[in-house]
Amino acid sequence: MDEAAGAEEPVRCPVCSQELPPSRINAHLDRCLQPPAVPCHNGAPGSPTATAVPEEGSHSAKKRRLSPNAAPFPLFHKQRPGGEGASCPALSASSPSPAAGPTPQPEAGKSIPEKLEGKPLADKMRPTTLEEYMGQSKVLGTDTLLRSLLESNEVPSIILWGPPGCGKTTLAHIIAKNSKKHNTRFVSLSATSASTNDVREVIKQAQNEQKLFKRKTILFVDEIHRFNKTQQDTFLPHVECGTVTLIGATTENPSFQVNTALLSRCRVIVLEKLSVEAMEAILMRAVHSLGIRVLDRDGHSDAEDGNSSAEMPVYIEEKALSTLAHLCDGDARTGLNGLQLAVQARLAAGKQSFSYPGTKKSPKSGVIIMEDHVKEGLQRSHILYDRAGEEHYNCISALHKSMRGSDANASLYWLARMLEGGEDPLYVARRLVRFASEDVGLADPSALTQSVAAFQGCHLIGMPECEVLLAQCVTYLARAPKSIEVYSAYNNVKACLKNHKGPLPPVPLHLRNAPTKLMKGLGYGQGYKYNPMFKGPVEQDYLPEELRGLNFFKKTH
Numbered sequence: 001m002d003e004a005a006g007a008e009e010p011v012r013c014p015v016c017s018q019e020l021p022p023s024r025i026n027a028h029l030d031r032c033l034q035p036p037a038v039p040c041h042n043g044a045p046g047s048p049t050a051t052a053v054p055e056e057g058s059h060s061a062k063k064r065r066l067s068p069n070a071a072p073f074p075l076f077h078k079q080r081p082g083g084e085g086a087s088c089p090a091l092s093a094s095s096p097s098p099a100a101g102p103t104p105q106p107e108a109g110k111s112i113p114e115k116l117e118g119k120p121l122a123d124k125m126r127p128t129t130l131e132e133y134m135g136q137s138k139v140l141g142t143d144t145l146l147r148s149l150l151e152s153n154e155v156p157s158i159i160l161w162g163p164p165g166c167g168k169t170t171l172a173h174i175i176a177k178n179s180k181k182h183n184t185r186f187v188s189l190s191a192t193s194a195s196t197n198d199v200r201e202v203i204k205q206a207q208n209e210q211k212l213f214k215r216k217t218i219l220f221v222d223e224i225h226r227f228n229k230t231q232q233d234t235f236l237p238h239v240e241c242g243t244v245t246l247i248g249a250t251t252e253n254p255s256f257q258v259n260t261a262l263l264s265r266c267r268v269i270v271l272e273k274l275s276v277e278a279m280e281a282i283l284m285r286a287v288h289s290l291g292i293r294v295l296d297r298d299g300h301s302d303a304e305d306g307n308s309s310a311e312m313p314v315y316i317e318e319k320a321l322s323t324l325a326h327l328c329d330g331d332a333r334t335g336l337n338g339l340q341l342a343v344q345a346r347l348a349a350g351k352q353s354f355s356y357p358g359t360k361k362s363p364k365s366g367v368i369i370m371e372d373h374v375k376e377g378l379q380r381s382h383i384l385y386d387r388a389g390e391e392h393y394n395c396i397s398a399l400h401k402s403m404r405g406s407d408a409n410a411s412l413y414w415l416a417r418m419l420e421g422g423e424d425p426l427y428v429a430r431r432l433v434r435f436a437s438e439d440v441g442l443a444d445p446s447a448l449t450q451s452v453a454a455f456q457g458c459h460l461i462g463m464p465e466c467e468v469l470l471a472q473c474v475t476y477l478a479r480a481p482k483s484i485e486v487y488s489a490y491n492n493v494k495a496c497l498k499n500h501k502g503p504l505p506p507v508p509l510h511l512r513n514a515p516t517k518l519m520k521g522l523g524y525g526q527g528y529k530y531n532p533m534f535k536g537p538v539e540q541d542y543l544p545e546e547l548r549g550l551n552f553f554k555k556t557h
């Protein structure tokens with residue numbers, strides 16, 4: 001450490017937050033770490049809100065082993081929830097985060113119900129290595145930039161942008177685990193609940209860590225788009241000077257939601273919805289980890305029937321896994337939670353004898369999870385409504401037709417089917433704007449105002465609050481008088497243009513603007529009758545000569 005430079009700037013004790021000259025910090029730290037607890041609080045017990053655990057074998061780790069009852073050292077051991085120094089829920093820092101632990105293995109000796117206890121299956125199955133991380137080969141494939149940066153531990157500041165459950169948090173944890181090998185701290189914040197002070201606190205600790213132990217800090221900010229401009233600005237200088245390496249995760253387009261200055265200092269990594277194949281691999285890994293046997297179409301199990309001492313073997317149809325992989329819309333959390341619910345529900349139903357349909361195989365005894373059970377295991381919304389598939393189009397069509405038929409009741413039903421199924425409210429709102437013009441049209445021009453307002457309202461407040469805005473607008477549109485006059489007339493004009501043979505007729509000279517002398521000389525604007533100058537109706541043609549007499553409002557298809 002540069003002592004001379006440090007002498008000018010005091011450093012902060014990560015234990016008690018006291019500011020000290022750098023020359024005194026080591027002695028002070030030794031005192032702070034002495035067992036029994038030496039009160040070195042400066043009136044701010046547990047004030048640092050982030051926690052981290054030291055590297056095995058590091059100086060501080062050894063100290064901790066020597067003094068198990070030492071005063072809380074929030075930088076170096078996990079805080080107890082609710083206890084003194086309990087961390088802000090928005091904030092956690094770790095080396096051994098759940099993700100940084102060992103690869104989830106079938107917990108030997110435990111029954112399936114026991115394995116399903118506690119944390120959600122999706123959390124238990126969170127990959128801890130790039131090898132276990134499925135899909136996303138475009139950004140993480142063998143020859144990609146990100147992969148080589150990660151392998152050389154050159155982690156740049158990045159923004160991970162992708163839909164829910166596609167693996168943003170998981171990737172951040174894998175990066176953290178990888179960096180841990182190179183003596184880097186990992187701190188995570190959730191932008192939904194962290195305050196600007198929390199951010200400042202993390203940055204102060206990162207500065208101290210750098211000064212005292214030359215340790216880098218990776219700061220993971222989940223849902224970074226939820227931070228306001230001031231909060232995002234707080235990171236800026238520290239990202240720039242390398243005090244923290246920022247990994248932000250967002251489901252929203254960062255071009256709109258992340259400050260331009262911050263964005264320009266980060267690489268944006270676009271993660272995609274997980275493919276069905278990746279989902280199948282994720283589910284298969286979970287099924288194997290739980291010790292569930294997979295039955296193929298012929299009723300063959302991937303484990304020998306007689307080789308297990310399990311009292312109640314659990315089977316799952318291959319088809320059920322495939323359906324789950326299709327229905328969860330590339331969201332691994334939804335898929336794994338759906339699997340968990342299906343298994344738990346079938347376990348609760350108890351052991352049964354079943355013969356596998358369509359085969360001559362002898363009946364099996366145990367628990368079987370079939371396609372229908374998996375659908376039940378998924379949230380009901382995911383069964384009723386497959387956002388990516390046909391149901392999306394079926395439901396929007398049903399909504400449109402119900403409103404056109406002025407059936408407010410049915411309209412609300414289809415609206416709810418979509419929203420409860422996780423449809424993007426802005427997609428529905430955009431369709432309503434279109435409907436207001438296409439089907440209500442001039443019979444009630446304020447329908448357009450209503451629907452645009454509903455769209456903006458949805459944009460402002462998001463789900464679930466915006467559902468009532470959409471319900472109001474849908475009811476308004478269903479009850480409104482209908483007119484397709486403008487819609488049909490415009491279609492007639494488009495058809496006329498499309499079917500026109502030869503060059504399009506020129507704009508009549510009298511309708512042309514004549515801003516220059518030359519144009520005037522060419523006859524532009526000549527003979528044009530300026531309507532306000534006339535008391536009564538003005539006789540004047542507005543269509544090109546060859547189209548005169550054509551009435552698009554009357555013309556039928």
Ligand SMILES: Nc1ncnc2c1ncn2[C@@H]1O[C@H](COP(=O)(O)OP(=O)(O)OP(=O)(O)O)[C@@H](O)[C@H]1O
Pocket residue numbers: 121122123124125126127132133134135136162163164165166167168169170171249250251274282332333336
């Ligand atoms: N690429 C992947 N490979 C394997 N498992 C994955 C992958 N992506 C996600 N998962 C599983 O899904 C769970 C949820 O993923 P994760 O928390 O990383 O999603 P996310 O993109 O951060 O979602 P959100 O935006 O909702 O926070 C993980 O715990 C893990 O079990």
